[in-house]
Amino acid sequence: MREQIPRPQPCAVSNEAAMREIADLAIDVAVSSGATYADCRVVQRGIQAMTVKGGRFAEVSSLEDEGMGIRAIVDGAWGFAGVDRLDPDSLRQAARLACRVARASARLRRQPVRLAPAPVVTGEYVTPMERDPFEVSLEEKMDLLIRTDEAMAAVAGVTTHEATLEFVREHRLFANSEGSLVDQIIVESGGGMDATATSDDDVQTRSFPNSFGRHQLCAGYEAIAAMDLAGNASRIATEAVALLSAPPCPTGRMTLILDGTQAALQVHESCGHPTELDRVRGDEAAYAGTSFLTPDLLGRFRYGSEQVTVTADATTPGGLGTYGWDDEGVAAQRTVLIDRGLFRGYMSSRETAADYGWTSTGAMRAESWNRIPLIRMTNVNLEPGDSSLEEMIAGTEHGVYLETNRSWSIDDRRLNFQFGTQNGWEIRDGKRLRLVKNALYAGRTPEFWRSCDAVAGPSEWRPWGVVNCGKGQPGQVIHVGHGAAPCRFRNVSVTAAS
């Protein structure tokens, strides 16, 4: 056995007690500098990533990152400072800077910040896993990537191919001036592959298990083993080549069936983002946008059909948005956003919830120590139905079954969307007729979800990971989860990209 890459370890801070000392010091300084509320996150993150591309390129890298972020309310306004130097002088400086920034904010603040009450909590949380990915040898990981890459390379007509693994271990301690103190270790395991085939006038890519380079879960190495990357490589590469000669997707209004990965992204864009309460308030108006879902619509707006129930559930086993507490120390919970088609709830923070006399749903998340928490998706799940992909296809006279995202766009209020997929199958008289390419479908959010007439059951429902969700200024990329299964929509506008 060759030597293993050093496992990411706590660096300047060696244990939870040391992290707690950092948080205590920063909060004490903030409070003594005038903060009426302060919270602190001490974060250590290790990332191990490896890629094999085209048999001749390989990269293995490791990243260690640690620092502290302190948020303070002074004179009724927010300030934040993040620092990667964790000596007492730097921590004091950062805490005072957060207070100074808050005082500057207060110059232009009409109403003081109010926080919804939250229980004082203490505790620990560790991602459940069977096999710690940082204990798995690099040889085993590289062997998997090489076998996957070679299997793609063996398919004639494939021009580029790459396979990737990434593992994250994040130790984060949260404390606030109200007495909460929680300590969490979150572990993520991700992997995936892309195969691309080109001709003089066409480029076609197939990805597995998902687009965006990889599929990721809060889990151990068992999640990678379950993907069977090497076992699927030849099929994926063959599909990429076949797409070059496939006919374009048919055009017109027809029945649309989405695979679980595309359903997950549809939920992400058209259910997840519009139910973030900060967007409703206008906090993201200049960048990510607002939402068509105003609070007066709660409990009476027909968002989708009876088949459509969507939850934000930070307790979903394996979900990429699963944790013990959010970055305001609010416990992970399950919130119903859409109940059998009716709009029922939002994801919220302590500040946004206070505007309406609610309590936080525990959805405040920060990318790392150097960013403030924002309302982010946890695991926004389309709850399973009672159909199956086989039944849905059998019940379709004319339509398409679309797999794996290729393109995605939606307006800033989350109404007008257009998605494209890598793979499509034309359906005629209840059967898959032929492979089609360049599929696009478009619609408006409520009309689309109202046209949903079937969702597959629990046996086809999976937690999917989205690793590229951007929001906020400065920008933050958060990993979020979406449980989804294949689902069917009637009378949707479908076309082919020209």
Next chain:
Amino acid sequence: MISPASRDDLLALADSILERVGRDGAEVTVVHHEEALTRFARNQIHQNVAESSRRVRLRLMGDEQVGVAEIRGEVDDLQGRLIAAAEAARELAPGGDVTPLPRPDAGSDGPVAHSPATAACTPEWRAGQVGTVAAVSAVAGFEAFGALQTSLTQTAIANSQGVRRHATTTAASLICVARGENGWGYADRNHHDIRRLDPEQVAQEAVETCGRNQQATALDPGVYPVVLSPYAVADLVGHLADLGFSALAHQEHRSFMRPGERLMSGLVSIADDASHPDAMPFPFDDEGVSTRGVSCIEEGVCRSFVHDSATALREDIPSTGHALPMPNTFGPWARHLVVAGGESSLDDLIAACDHGLYVTRLWYVRDVNPLRTVITGMTRDGTFLIENGRLGRPVRDLRFTQSIVDALSDVRGVGRERSIEFDEGERALLVPALGLGRFAFTS
């Protein structure tokens, strides 16, 4: 800002790591970053942040293997941990194509976009600037939303071949969206010198657009002539560059570019020019190679690609100095895009259009068919009908699905004035407004 490091500090750290590695095939990058951002909504500051960080990256090569390690934060025994992690990664990496480290070139560490005023900006000063924006908006009866951001980044790169580079850059950006009862308006300004961002001017522009953009009505989708503001042109050109200006995209047959062929109007010239004083100049890439100007589109004709060491080696030519941190699968990147200006004022471009649309801003632009440069996205924060050469009624946001190359093959006019736009803070674009003969709106 807490305590910026000095040039000597950063290079000394890089040198020290190289010395401790003690052999060829090592590259060290040290980046110290200070960033502050004041965000406002409804004429109030609602988020206000400051950050200070340092990252150190080591690339180790040898025996056709490469390993990379990066540590962010001031950790104990940084050098030892970094070297151990990179060396372990290298030893266990399978052999492959390893591009040699670059040797020093004749380039200097300038010009660079740097402003002491930006570096010295305080939270109180930012709040004052935002206060001006809010006041202008309030006088008009609107609410302002946006952000004022400043940053200072010190970059040092040294390698065992003798490359030793350092540059300190600053950036400042003010974004403003004004909201009225029934519509929005947008404006932004970007520069390395915060004194060049006039908050009153930015707010006035957003307010004026917002005032025009009330009670927008629907317009049937279809193909229209358009006048695109520089904000919209920046989105278009950024995507065009990503779809084809990289030599790796060309080598992998993914690029739309066909060198020597005319694909666009003769009015279109696009270069990557890292020395242009208005395009956030920066002297070298992430390998420490001096960045050279590259003419990508010259009077409508496809010309050259941007290279890093790996793509250049495959063609046995020198790198153009457009590397991202190496090694990577993304390839080289054009970061300083300059679109040639024309002779028209914005009013001229509008006056030359009998019936069409003026587009303030694009949103959520994504590739649909990369080889054909087909993209989709939405208009946002001010879309207006142009009737008989004058700006007319506002129309509701529209989705477009359009080939960029096709759109740029029918250019009716190019703006004289050019704006500096930032693309997610990572890329600068110097762009004019454009009048285009056809643009397809699909819903």
